[in-house]
Amino acid sequence: MLCQDCGKRPATLHFTKIVNGEKSEFHFCEACARERGELIPGTANGFSIHSLLSGLLDFDPPGGGAGHVSHPLRCESCGLTYSQFSKVGRFGCSDCYRYFSGKLDGLLKRVHGNTVHVGKVPQRAGRMIRSRREIDRLKRELQERIAREDFESAARIRDRIRELERRLAEG
Amino acid sequence: MEKRRFAREAISEWMRHGGPDSDIVISSRVRLARNLSGHPFPMLATNHQAREVMEKLTGAVRAGKLDEIGKFDIFVLDDLTELEKQVLVEKHLISPALANESRCGALILDRTESVSIMVNEEDHLRIQCLYPGFQVKEAWTKASRIDDKFEEAVDYAFDETRGYLTSCPTNVGTGIRASVMMHLPALVITQQINRIIPAVTQVGLVVRGIYGEGSEALGNLFQVSNQITLGQSEEEILDHLHNVARQMIEHEKAARRRLLAESRLRIQDRVCRSYGILCHAAVIDSKEAAQRLSDVRLGIDLGLIPDVPPAVMNELLVKTQPAFLQQTFNETMTPEQRDVRRAEMIREHFRKFRYGGA
Numbered sequence: 001m002l003c004q005d006c007g008k009r010p011a012t013l014h015f016t017k018i019v020n021g022e023k024s025e026f027h028f029c030e031a032c033a034r035e036r037g038e039l040i041p042g043t044a045n046g047f048s049i050h051s052l053l054s055g056l057l058d059f060d061p062p063g064g065g066a067g068h069v070s071h072p073l074r075c076e077s078c079g080l081t082y083s084q085f086s087k088v089g090r091f092g093c094s095d096c097y098r099y100f101s102g103k104l105d106g107l108l109k110r111v112h113g114n115t116v117h118v119g120k121v122p123q124r125a126g127r128m129i130r131s132r133r134e135i136d137r138l139k140r141e142l143q144e145r146i147a148r149e150d151f152e153s154a155a156r157i158r159d160r161i162r163e164l165e166r167r168l169a170e171g
Numbered sequence: 172m173e174k175r176r177f178a179r180e181a182i183s184e185w186m187r188h189g190g191p192d193s194d195i196v197i198s199s200r201v202r203l204a205r206n207l208s209g210h211p212f213p214m215l216a217t218n219h220q221a222r223e224v225m226e227k228l229t230g231a232v233r234a235g236k237l238d239e240i241g242k243f244d245i246f247v248l249d250d251l252t253e254l255e256k257q258v259l260v261e262k263h264l265i266s267p268a269l270a271n272e273s274r275c276g277a278l279i280l281d282r283t284e285s286v287s288i289m290v291n292e293e294d295h296l297r298i299q300c301l302y303p304g305f306q307v308k309e310a311w312t313k314a315s316r317i318d319d320k321f322e323e324a325v326d327y328a329f330d331e332t333r334g335y336l337t338s339c340p341t342n343v344g345t346g347i348r349a350s351v352m353m354h355l356p357a358l359v360i361t362q363q364i365n366r367i368i369p370a371v372t373q374v375g376l377v378v379r380g381i382y383g384e385g386s387e388a389l390g391n392l393f394q395v396s397n398q399i400t401l402g403q404s405e406e407e408i409l410d411h412l413h414n415v416a417r418q419m420i421e422h423e424k425a426a427r428r429r430l431l432a433e434s435r436l437r438i439q440d441r442v443c444r445s446y447g448i449l450c451h452a453a454v455i456d457s458k459e460a461a462q463r464l465s466d467v468r469l470g471i472d473l474g475l476i477p478d479v480p481p482a483v484m485n486e487l488l489v490k491t492q493p494a495f496l497q498q499t500f501n502e503t504m505t506p507e508q509r510d511v512r513r514a515e516m517i518r519e520h521f522r523k524f525r526y527g528g529a
C-alpha cells in the first residue's frame with residue numbers, strides 16, 4: 001500500500017477519521033506523517049500517533065466575525081488564546097478546558113465521537129464523584145425495581161441511596 | 172565511564188520472558204497521561220514551574236510510593252549524555268520528545284524496564300507499562316495501580332465531565348493509549364495485510380508500522396492501538412483492542428498454517444536463506460537486516476530453524492540501531508561504516524547459537 005500523500009513510499013501509518021461527517025481512511029508514509037504533524041514535537045517510534053492525529057484535527061475557526069478580534073477568547077489562568085490553541089493543538093493548562101468549554105464539545109465530538117468521560121475516577125480525590133455516580137446508578141435500578149413491582153429490593157436500594165446521600169452530605 | 176544499567180543490554184529484562192501468544196504478539200503496552208492540578212502543562216511552564224512538578228513527582232517515588240510495585244531508578248534527563256538518551260529512545264523507554272525537547276524532564280525506570288514513567292514530556296506524567304506477549308489487560312492493571320500510588324501523593328487535574336485533563340485533546344478522558352505490537356510476516360507474504368489494515372482502522376483503531384532509520388515499515392512489525400480516549404471506559408477500550416487484536420492473531424496463524432501446508436519448501440528456502448545471510452554477510456543495511464530477522468523469527472516460530480531463541484529478532488533490531496551500535500563499538504560512524512558494524516554484530520550474535528555457545 002503506497003502513501004496517499006506522496007504516492008511513492010509505502011504507507012506505514014493507518015487510521016480513519018470523521019471528516020465532514022464521513023469516515024475517511026488515511027494511509028501515510030513516515031515522512032508525510034511527520035510533515036503533517038510538524039507543529040508537534042516528537043515523531044517516530046510509535047509514541048506520537050496522537051500528535052499526528054491532532055495535526056489533522058478540524059479546529060473551529062478562532063473568534064467569531066471580524067468585529068470580535070478585540071476580545072479574543074483566552075484562558076485567564078495561563079494566558080493561552082483559543083487561536084493559539086488551534087495552532088499548536090495543545091492546551092496551556094487544565095483551566096483552558098473551562099475557558100474554551102463553549103468550543104470544545106464540537107472538537108471533542110469530532111475527535112472522539114463523544115464529549116463526556118465515563119472511565120476511571122481518581123481513587124482519593126474521586127470518592128465524592130464515585131459516590132454520586134453510584135447514587136445515580138442505584139436510582140436507575142430503583143426505578144426498574146419499582147416498575148417490576150419488586151418492592152422489597154426497592155426498599156433496600158432506597159435505604160442504600162439514603163445512606164450514601166447522608167455520607168456525601170457529611171463530606 | 173561506567174555504563175548505566177539500561178545501556179548495557181539491548182533487550183529489557185521483561186522482554187526475555189515469553190508471554191501468551193508470543194509467537195505473534197511481541198509486546199503489549201499501556202500508557203496513561205496525567206497532569207497535576209494547579210500547574211501549567213509543560214509546554215507553557217516556566218523552568219521554575221517545570222522543576223516544581225519534577226520534584227513533586229520524583230519526590231513521591233523517593234518517599235517510597237512505588238516500593239510495592241518494584242525497584243525504581245530516577246534519571247534526570249539533563250544528567251544523561253546525548254548517546255544515553257538515544258539508547259533510551261531506541262529501546263522505546265522514552266519518547267524522542269522527552270529526549271530532545273523536554274525541560275526538567277525525568278525518567279523513572281524500574282529495574283526490569285517494564286515500567287517507564289516520563290516526567291514533563293507533553294504531560295506532567297506519562298506512566299507506561301510493558302508486558303511480553305498478549306497481555307494488554309495486565310499492563311492496564313499495573314499502570315492503574317501505579318496511577319493510584321501517585322495520586323496518593325499529588326492532586327491530578329481531573330474534571331468530572333472531561334475526565335483526566337491532558338495537554339492534547341486527543342488524550343483527554345481516560346488518558347489511555349493501549350497498544351499491541353505484532354509480528355505479522357505471513358499476512359504480509361500473502362498480502363492479506365492490505366485487506367486487514369483498512370478493516371482494523373474502520374473500527375477505530377490505529378495501525379502503525381515500526382521504523383528504523385529510514386521511512387519504511389521494518390521487520391513486518393505492526394503496532395495496533397486505540398484512537399479514542401473519551402466517552403468509553405478503560406475496560407471498553409481494552410476489550411475492543413483485545414478483540415480486534417485476537418482476530419488479527421487468528422488470521423496470522425491461519426496464514427502461517429496455509430503457508431506451511433501449501434508452500435513449505437518455498438518458505439523453508441526463504442527463511443533459511445535469510446538465516447544464512449545474517450550469519451555471513453559483511454555489509455547489511457537496517458532495512459535488509461530487519462527483513463532477514465523477520466524471516467528468521469518466522470522460521471523459528473514455524474519450527475524450521477531450531478536452536479535459536481525467538482527473542483533474537485527484537486534484541487538485534489535494537490542492538491543494530493545507530494546509537495546502540497555507536498556505544499557498543501565506542502566510535503562515531505558514517506551510515507556505511509554502520510552497515511559493516513551491523514553485519515559484524517549480527518554475525519557474532521548468531522555464532523553463539525551455531526556453535527553451541529551461551
Ligand SMILES: [Zn+2]
Pocket residue numbers: 003004005006007008009028029030031032033
Ligand atoms: Zn508519503
Ligand SMILES: [Zn+2]
Pocket residue numbers: 075076077078079080091092093094095096097
Ligand atoms: Zn490555560
